[in-house]
Amino acid sequence: MTVLEVKNLNVAFHTESGRLEALKQVSFSVPANRSVGVVGESGCGKSTLINAILGLLADNGEITSGEIIFEGDQDLARLGPTAMRGLRGQSIATVFQDPMGALNPVLSVGRQMRDIQYRSGLSKRDKDARSVAMLRKVRIPDPESRLTQFPHEFSGGMKQRIAIAMALMMEPALLIADEPTTALDATLEVATIELLKDLQRDIGCSVLFISHHLGVIAELCDEMIVMYAGEVVESGTTREIFHDARHPYTQKLLACDPARLSQRVARLPTIAGTLPDLRRRPSGCVFQPRCDRADAQCLTTPPNAPIGGSHIAHCWHADVSLGAMSA
């Protein structure tokens, strides 16, 4: 059973300086009870992807083609705004990056958690009871008395846990987590990942986890997709990609991860060059201007080369393995 299946999704923004293709032929799926990680550098289209799924693209953005199939039968790319709003918060919930800003500063936490359940038809007391149970699940101490407190009375980590509690309140089928640990320190990051794992098992939802932190993806996700300049360049199980990355971009990305460097260096490695201007995509492979392996063939659109299992690399030269990378 697949909770979310994105097929050949194209998203474009109309800007004053021309049309910007933010997502191009993005395809992947999120199976039930699984976590899928989306990794890529800033500006690669991760947030656009989330907004497209949630139907919250900016006014100048549009889904030009493709499908976003949710729970097998609904195409979110074509769903009307009212029906879409019905899904948000109910079947699809989201946790955002900044825990400081995710809660309304002028309402008590209890009030906000009650508001989230407005579709449940429960009494105020039952809603509060559920809020308390949920806060306990995310390990907020003394949740009963905490309900009357305001967001500024909680620490950053607690606020993020409250945001997670609110997202999971209605037991959604899909949780979208947009870099939920980026703003937290390392210790809290580990704790939050553990918590997300536990909750996912508990509630039985799927997670789409957006991050630019490879370690977090490795820790939490069963499968992952690597995005570059609005395209999926490689996808597969987390294990496959970490042990046998085939796309040159993924290989370079892994090589840049400070946690994976075997010895101390004065200067951390980077990928030479910059993201292409998405208003003028390079012809053929989008990574070709920054790729060492680029040749004449790369000026034409590369195939989705199957590597084995679910592992696919969008590259002409996907046969070059750097297996040693995982060491």
Next chain:
Amino acid sequence: MMWRTVRRIMREPLGAIGLTLVTVVVLSAVFASALTSYAPSKISPAERFAPPSLLHLLGTDHLGRDLLTRVLYGGRVALLIALGATAVSLVVGVVLGLIAGYGPRWLDNVLLLIFDAVKSFPTVMLALTLVTLFGPSLYAVVLVVMLVNVPGYARIIRTQTLVLKSAEHVMAARSMGASAGRILRVHILPNIIGPILILISMDIPVVVAIEAGMSFLGLGVRPPTPSWGAILNDGFANIRDSYWIVIAGGLPIVLTTLGFTFFGETLRDLFDPRLKGRS
């Protein structure tokens, strides 16, 4: 919460003066009938142009009316217009500002154009035009105040809405299925109410001045309804031999304006400590 705010205001010298003045003005307007034994429009020709005395603390005017009584009742008129007109302007300004800030871009542009057009009218010309059209009355004053205030309120609300629109908690609420109305009501409006309150207290003196100015020019409330501006006008006609009439009309305007301005500035400083000590 309320008492703590009051204590903090009273700790600032300006705030203490402002709050005291505001309280005195409001109480004297509310209890006007208890503070004086005269009727505001009672004419007594025998007592024309009586200078201040124990019988008439502020003296009398050219019709022998007790000026203290007229000042107290005039305070009622001034404050009622100030609060009423400000409240109406606020409601209209908030609604238009929210629509401009949260609605589609084209609507925002249309509304901004209207705000700017209205704002570019000089207040006096606007007042004269409206009074010529509708005749001098209390409503004309309210309408002028509205037209003067609404664009300012709406612009501020619009800017705050635009800022909050992309705030994370608003994005979070949208991603959790909140409707546009709910987001505006629950997640945006309560977060901009603080600056609005300060704006109101700073704007009340402006409205008091508009009312007094229009009544001074004979475009505001109709005689014999007491009004500070009208007293001031009577005073100017007789300034050479009855100086006290001008003082009776001018002093309350000055004190009210100062009171609300000090009060508003202190409030603003309390809400935004970064602005402390700057004007």
